[in-house]
Amino acid sequence: MPNTQLPALDPALFDAAQTARAWPFEEARKIVKRLEKSGKQEAVFETGYGPSGLPHIGTFCEVARTTMVRTAFRLLTRDEIPTRLICFSDDMDGMRKIPDTVPDPKALEPYLQLPLTAVPNPFGSDHDSFADHNNAMLCRFLDAYGFDYEFASATDYYKSGKFDEALLHAVEKFDDIMKVMLPTLGPERQATYSPFLPISPSSGRVLYVPMKHVDAKAGTITFDDEDGTEITMSVTGGNCKMQWKPDFGMRWAALGVDFEMFGKDHQSNQPIYDRICKILGAPAPEHYVYELFLDQNGQKISKSKGNGISIDEWLAYAPTESLALFVYQKPRAAKKLYFDVIPRAVDEYYQFVSAYDRQSAAERLENPAFHIHSGNPHEGEHGSPNMPLTFSLLLNLVSAANAEDKAVLWGFISRYVPGATPQSHPELDRLAGYAIRYFADFVKPNKTFRAATDTERKAFEALSVALEPLEGSTDAEAIQNVVYEIGKSAGIEPLRDWFKALYQVLLGQDQGPRFGSFVALYGVAETRQLIAQALNGDFLS
Structure with missing residues (x-):
């Protein structure tokens, strides 16, 4: 896919980008230096996707964050170096277990260990295979959020010959790859391990079998098929794929990847990926390792456990931009991804967008709105909205x-x-x-309401009287001053306990926004009525 042009930007942004401290610029500068050193005339960004399941919030995170780094790179280089973002689907992996999300799990049992693109489509759509359906869902998912990317299928790359050169090189370097992999395995696994996974000519399944012979000159591997028949086949043309760790490094080398980010769960394997990439004759890409999300109990989110929050659930209660802000902020810090983080993310997003026009070029590049909107916060249906309420x-x-x-x-x-x-x-x-x-x-x-204490009751009564002259007013500051003075006069210490009491007694919540702003919006007369109802015990169960 050809590059799209960066939106028209203030020339000052180009200069400010050279010293911008936001993490996408820090990562992008590493890629600039990398290309300056190599002389390469294109920057390749990659994200990976496992099509054993449907796209999820982690998929959004990786593509969104990588896009932020890509935008920063384009600004640093004045968009003079072409860039590509490849979203790579590992759809030639064998189906090792049947997902719970399929309509009829038992119907797929005969297809275990077949490449995902050889497993029939159980979803009733027009796509030919299980992987084809999920790949289509991935592309629809990414398209819905306006990402600029190239989709790549492992099955296509292996079968079409796009990986042939790298695979033949891997055969030549078989012993070197084994020296990297074997020390990472237990004795039993060492005895059967091979970086190549042949596709059985008889069953079509992905085989985890040892190699009996590797012929670097012929580019072939020899192994025993499932029925014991000795098979010699070429590693090219889709006859085999590589184990996932060597596959990482081989793919980086074959595609010339300059940048890929991944979760902390991959961090211990990063040196393996890097070494194999270098063995195959290419420099390892720049990396960015991000922390994994936690659920409401502080446990790591797991697709199999179904804990945490899905992207569809988030977007049922808040705009996409608020999720993009949550993704942007502190990627290397473990963060709770649950429903109670949504309101703050929404309000902070609109605050950042609102501030953008008042900021200098340098400040704009530190503003998350710049990164969320790929350099143009005013672009799109929801860019730079007029938001008078939080x-x-x-x-x-x-x-x-x-x-x-x-x-x-x-x-x-x-x-x-x-x-x-x-x-x-x-x-x-x-x-x-x-x-x-x-x-x-x-x-x-x-919601849990409580009764006012004797001291609080007197303060509530005084507040109702003090608010009466302000009926009809929407002056939030004037109202807030009255609320503040009543709490102070009542001797409620610390004063924050007065504001806490307002929300607990009147709304059944422990906290809320500035109370003066709430009264200005809800209405002074309505708030006085609320106070009367609360003091009368109407809200107590």
């Missing part, structure tokens, strides 16, 4: 108003933002829908 504030409005549809919310919003309508503020309307959904599923089930 997601957290909307959540509290939903809570106080018991809203189940956006029309109720817009009654409050249009009073707070005169003239605002769903048509004039489509992004805010979209966010209102997310807030209703998120509140219903995650906030409402966990």
